[in-house]
Amino acid sequence: MLDEPGLIEQAIAGDKDAFAELVRQNQNRIFGFIMRMVADRETALDLTQETFLAAYQNLAGFRQESSFSTWLFQIAANKTKNLIKKAHRETALPDDFEQADDGNRPDRGFEQRQQEKLLHEAMTSLPHKQQVTFSLRYYDQLKFEEIARILGVSVSAAKTNFAEAVKKLKKRLA
Amino acid sequence: MNCRQIQEILQEHFLATGMELAPEVKMHLESCAECRSFHEELTALGCRLAPMAEISLTAEESARLESSLQEAIASSPHKRASVDLKRKRARIRLATSIAAVVLLAAASVTIDWSPDQVMQYPLDDLDFRGATIEDIAPLFVNGENDLLPTVFEGESAFYLTQQVGPGQVDDIFENVTSEELDWLMKNLSVEI
Secondary structure (H helix, E strand, C coil): CCCHHHHHHHHHCCCHHHHHHHHHHHHHHHHHHHHHHHCCHHHHHHHHHHHHHHHHHCHHHCCCCCCHHHHHHHHHHHHHHHHHHHHCCCCCCCCCHHHHHCCCCCCCCHHHHHHHHHHHHHHHCCCHHHHHHHHHHHHCCCCHHHHHHHHCCCHHHHHHHHHHHHHHHHHHHC | CCHHHHHHHHHHCCCCCCCCCCHHHHHHHHHCHHHHHHHHHHHHHHHHHHHHCCCCCCHHHHHHHHHHHHHHHHCCCCHHHHCCHHHHHHHHHHHHHHHHHHHHHHHHCCCCCCHHHCCCCCCCCCCHHHCCHHHHHHHHECCCCECHHHHHHCCCHHHHHHHHCCCCHHHHHHHCCHHHHHHHHHHCCCCC
16 A cells, blocks of 8 residues: 555556545545535535545645645635635525534434534634634644645744634633 | 643643643643633533534445546546637736736735745746746646636635735735726736
8 A cells, every 4th residue: 555645646647546545545534624614514525526626636736745635625725715705604504504414423412413503603603714723723633834834824823813713612602 | 831821732732632731731720720710611612512523424425525526537628728729818818917916916915925835836936026927827727627717716726825825815816906907907918
């Protein structure tokens, strides 16, 4: 089994199986990241596909100065931002959220679904940069340096974004 | 360490996987009600955030993703080869105007942008202000997929972000007035 740089090299050379392996290795993280921002599985699935497609199309330009997943997060963050901007946020949380949200766990009770809905609302109410920063840091354990590169901000700005997001989430979810 | 430093540390180590506290921090928490309360608030927030920690694709979604991606990759059109000259010229003109906007904007964002923020994409070392259209066009025209029609929709924001710093693209287009754009389009002449 090739390591990540090996898979990338093979994929650049046109090996579609190598790229498929890269997709398999990263799809849950990218899907989870997008899902936290759009709160709809179908939309998240579409954006995940768009993210990987954009990565495939631009693979030759990827110089491996950051990890492949960091690069994917950057593409996903841009795609999600564009979608949310287009929808002016009001459609980010669908009416049928409870059905659309979580196909993984059909056994959840009403109260739990309500809590998750509140959580999604709290997350999607954050400004984009705070949302991305919080999600990448808290859930994906990225370093602030990596987040700063993804968002094109300073490391201290990334830390401030995180602190602000925590403050707002505490308030909304108290 | 004082309370502010302790709370900064607590916040920076606030992760879905849990917080591992250094002995020094633990000792401080034992003796400081304010920081203890701060820590408890974070812990409570962590519990509320837990449902989002384990989002993953179902087997069916994963299969759908794989198959739709394969299809999309297989049908990636080689648009550049089939684009007729007129259309190509129109696109290059559009690229030129966009490049000009970026050119202007790059100067205005220089204060916030440093080269070390540039990610991996063409022309990393290029000084944007001295760039020609031949230098800039690849930012907008992917070899396989012409992204120009959606440039303002954000598809090519990905390329732009590599050059001017992710997150600054919107600021750029929002900050350029229509008069500035008109002026740039009028004054920028390009040999095609």
